[in-house]
Amino acid sequence: MSDVTLDPAPPVDAPQVKRKNRFKSVFARDRKAQFGLVILAIFILGALLAPFLAPYDPNEMTLNMMSSPSGDNLLGTDDLGRDLFSRILWGTQISLFVGVATVTLALVFGVLLGVLAGYYGGWIDMVIMRYIDLQWAFPNFIIAVYLVAVFGTGLLNVIVAIALAFLDDFARIARSMVLTLKEEQYIDAARVQGFSDLRIMLRHILPNAMAPIIVQATVSVSYAILGEASLSFLGLGVRADTPTWGLILSDGRSFISRAWWLGVFPGLAIMLVVLSINFIGDALRDALDVRETDI
Amino acid sequence: MLGYILRRLVGAVLVMLAVATLVFFMIRLVPGDPIAAMLADAGSQEAREAMTRRLGLDQPVIVQFFYWFGNMLQGDLGASIYGSNQPVMKILMEALPKTLSLALISFLIAITIAIPAGIIAATRKNSAADVGVSLFAFLGLSMPDFWLAIILIIVFAANLQWLPAIGYAPLADGFWPWLSHLILPGIAIGTGFSAIIARMIRSSMLEVMQADYMRTAASKGLTQRVVLMRHAFPNALIPVITVIGIAFALLISGAVVVENVFSIKGLGRVLIQGIQNRDYPVVQGAVLLISAFFVLTNLVVDLLYAVIDPRIRYS
Numbered sequence: 099m100s101d102v103t104l105d106p107a108p109p110v111d112a113p114q115v116k117r118k119n120r121f122k123s124v125f126a127r128d129r130k131a132q133f134g135l136v137i138l139a140i141f142i143l144g145a146l147l148a149p150f151l152a153p154y155d156p157n158e159m160t161l162n163m164m165s166s167p168s169g170d171n172l173l174g175t176d177d178l179g180r181d182l183f184s185r186i187l188w189g190t191q192i193s194l195f196v197g198v199a200t201v202t203l204a205l206v207f208g209v210l211l212g213v214l215a216g217y218y219g220g221w222i223d224m225v226i227m228r229y230i231d232l233q234w235a236f237p238n239f240i241i242a243v244y245l246v247a248v249f250g251t252g253l254l255n256v257i258v259a260i261a262l263a264f265l266d267d268f269a270r271i272a273r274s275m276v277l278t279l280k281e282e283q284y285i286d287a288a289r290v291q292g293f294s295d296l297r298i299m300l301r302h303i304l305p306n307a308m309a310p311i312i313v314q315a316t317v318s319v320s321y322a323i324l325g326e327a328s329l330s331f332l333g334l335g336v337r338a339d340t341p342t343w344g345l346i347l348s349d350g351r352s353f354i355s356r357a358w359w360l361g362v363f364p365g366l367a368i369m370l371v372v373l374s375i376n377f378i379g380d381a382l383r384d385a386l387d388v389r390e391t392d393i
Numbered sequence: 394m395l396g397y398i399l400r401r402l403v404g405a406v407l408v409m410l411a412v413a414t415l416v417f418f419m420i421r422l423v424p425g426d427p428i429a430a431m432l433a434d435a436g437s438q439e440a441r442e443a444m445t446r447r448l449g450l451d452q453p454v455i456v457q458f459f460y461w462f463g464n465m466l467q468g469d470l471g472a473s474i475y476g477s478n479q480p481v482m483k484i485l486m487e488a489l490p491k492t493l494s495l496a497l498i499s500f501l502i503a504i505t506i507a508i509p510a511g512i513i514a515a516t517r518k519n520s521a522a523d524v525g526v527s528l529f530a531f532l533g534l535s536m537p538d539f540w541l542a543i544i545l546i547i548v549f550a551a552n553l554q555w556l557p558a559i560g561y562a563p564l565a566d567g568f569w570p571w572l573s574h575l576i577l578p579g580i581a582i583g584t585g586f587s588a589i590i591a592r593m594i595r596s597s598m599l600e601v602m603q604a605d606y607m608r609t610a611a612s613k614g615l616t617q618r619v620v621l622m623r624h625a626f627p628n629a630l631i632p633v634i635t636v637i638g639i640a641f642a643l644l645i646s647g648a649v650v651v652e653n654v655f656s657i658k659g660l661g662r663v664l665i666q667g668i669q670n671r672d673y674p675v676v677q678g679a680v681l682l683i684s685a686f687f688v689l690t691n692l693v694v695d696l697l698y699a700v701i702d703p704r705i706r707y708s
Contacts, residue, residue: 130531234691235412236684237642243649244680247668248419324537328650331539332665347540351654354543355551362547365540373535380531 124385134377141371145190152184156341164357174359176350182359185341186367192342193323193371196257200322201315203261208268209311213299215269216276227273230266238263242325246334253336260325264318271314275307309386316379320372327368343368397699405692412684413465417458420673448474470678475670481678484663489682491561492659495582495652496644498575502583503590503640510587511594515629516621518599526591533588538647542581542654549577559656578655582647586640593636597629604628634698638691645683 125131144151153172160179167174173182215226233241245259279285280303288298329335330344338345343364350360382388445451449460464471470481514526550558556577562570601607602625610620649661656662660679667675 231408232411232415235408235688236680237646237687239642239646239649240680240683240687243664243668244416244419244676247676248423320535327537328539328646331537332650332653334665334668344537344539347543351543354547358547361540361543365537365543368540369532369536372537373531376531376535 120387121385124381128377128381128384130377131381134374134381137370137374138378141190141367141374142194144187145194148187148191152181152187154181154184156180156185156188157339164353164360166357167359173363174357176346176357176360177353182346182363185346186343186364189341189343189346189364190367190371192253192336192340193326193368196253196260196326196336197319197323197375199257200260200264200326201318203257204264204318205268205311205315207261208265209272209304211265212269212272212274213276213303213307216273217280217295217299217303223273226269230269233263233266238321239325239328242329243332243334246329251334251337253340256326256329256335260322260329263325264322267314267318268311271310272307275310276303279303279306310388313379313383313386313388316375316382320375320379323368323372323375394699398696401692401695405688408688409685412688413462413681414458416677416680416684417461418454420677421454423673444474465681470681471674473667473672473675475667475672475675481674484675485660485678485682488658488660488663488679490563491657492645492648492652492661494561494564494571495575495578495648495657495659496641498572498579499582499586499644499647500640502576502579503587506583506587507590507594510591512598512621512626514591514595515598515602523595526595530588530592533584536585538581538585539650539654541584542578542651545577545581546654561655561657561659574655574657578651578657581651581654582644585647586643589636589640589643590633593633594629597632598625601625601629631698631701634694634701638687638694641687641690645687 125135158180160175162171162175163179164177165171165175171181171183173186175181176185211226211230215223236244241263242256242259245262246255249255249259276299285298285302288302326335326342327344327347330342331348332344333348335344336342346364347361350357350364354361449457452460461471468482470485472478472480473484510526510529514523517523546558549555557574558577560574562574564571607620607624610624611617615623645661648659649664651657652659652661653665660683664676664679664683666672667679
């Protein structure tokens with residue numbers, strides 16, 4: 099096919115090589131990023147291997163209630179005699195899954211809206227931007243709370259609610275990137291050759307717009323995990339019999355004066371994961387050369 | 394300038410009208426029959442019909458909408474359908490001072506930490522202090538506010554017994570009772586917020602310190618202190634103003650969660666209890682009020698920014 103050879107290569111090749119080196123040097127230098135990668139890897143492994151690693155069934159109630167951390171129960175037990183370590187380990191699955199699923203949804207649909215708005219302009223842009231302005235009138239967390247209030251709790255609803263709350267961030271970034279890139283000569287060149295809009299958007303605009311989107315996605319995963327934990331803590335999360343970090347904290351809240359471990363460890367898990375992702379996000383921002391104002 | 398203000402005002406009013414419309418129709422998407430849900434199993438057929446009539450639910454949705462909208466414009470948000478059936482406006486107005494007090498204290502705590510931290514980090518770039526501030530900022534951003542709230546209760550209320558663990562005291566009961574109830578929740582909400590502001594101040598200060606007028610000020614023989622506080626800091630604050638809108642979103646989201654930990658019956662607690670009780674008029678009203686505040690804050694920030702930086706008005 100001749101049009102393949104004529105395809106004006108977007109200037110990604112050269113920066114890509116540079117980018118790879120930059121990645122290496124940033125992550126080799128940045129202690130925080132290394133710490134983040136290690137901690138996150140441990141949590142991901144823990145989530146995947148939870149069925150094998152958890153010493154007890156996370157929902158199994160025993161008479162060994164509110165016992166402090168010991169060899170038998172690494173992080174102690176709760177008021178119903180359930181093993182806190184096993185519950186937190188299983189909770190890792192939910193937290194990480196919600197974080198990734200939410201951001202994937204928000205990214206796909208947000209970027210789609212943003213690219214359409216930026217590329218076509220006109221009434222399409224107007225409709226999409228008015229919708230985004232409307233969403234801008236609510237704090238993100240309030241959107242998620244309201245959506246869960248209307249559609250009910252549960253894993254899927256929580257994911258959709260948080261994803262919708264984040265949608266506008268991705269749409270805004272994608273749109274502004276497209277508006278800048280649209281003026282580039284290689285886009286004109288592609289258009290002159292008669293490539294379809296879809297091809298131009300997918301092959302020429304999107305790859306060059308990815309840097310700020312990747313950084314935003316990383317940061318959003320940490321916000322999504324915090325958001326899910328907050329919803330669960332308020333009783334608006336995944337079902338009451340699923341051990342999620344927010345729910346474990348909420349259940350343990352009444353007993354913290356007698357059992358500090360119920361108040362400390364679930365929150366520590368949330369903080370470690372979110373901190374790791376934030377460290378990685380910060381290094382990515384450096385490596386991809388994204389300025390804070392782009393986001 | 395006047396044209397810009399007018400444009401922004403009209404824009405904000407339009408957004409609020411759209412928000413109200415959206416909030417109204419979203420509630421109508423609640424799956425199932427709200428009346429059945431409210432009366433649970435206890436409701437007889439007559440009770441059900443009476444309630445339907447009282448809430449105007451026998452009317453077509455569009456009629457209900459205009460009726461509700463008209464009332465809303467007059468400040469009537471309907472009545473709670475739970476417990477004592479108080480007017481929603483009354484419930485919200487009783488909750489508002491608590492949330493505003495909490496937001497104020499959180500804000501003060503946040504800037505008290507953030508301003509010195511940001512300035513120190515910028516003036517001693519790459520020093521141990523700078524690294525410390527950066528780590529603090531990361532921790533602040535990563536800590537769930539409700540968890541920090543629980544830790545604070547364990548340490549300062551349960552063990553040291555310095556401050557009350559729960560509740561709220563109105564300012565009328567005296568300054569200290571009011572403040573003492575707000576310090577722990579204020580720290581819980583303010584810490585994450587201070588992290589954002591400290592980072593902003595640091596990067597903004599670093600940029601300003603490169604400016605020519607800084608060199609001029611220094612070469613005039615002004616002390617470093619005067620140069621920093623008179624010339625660098627005020628200019629560094631300008632971009633910080635833009636994050637106040639985001640900050641408000643954080644404060645209000647924080648309040649929703651943290652009020653529930655400390656049993657402060659502010660807007661957040663009202664909202665969550667409304668959801669638990671399926672008290673839709675209250676939920677609707679609380680969301681409307683929160684979003685009205687948010688839109689208003691963003692409007693004020695935009696106008697403030699246009700006053701400070703005239704270039705904005707023309708773009």
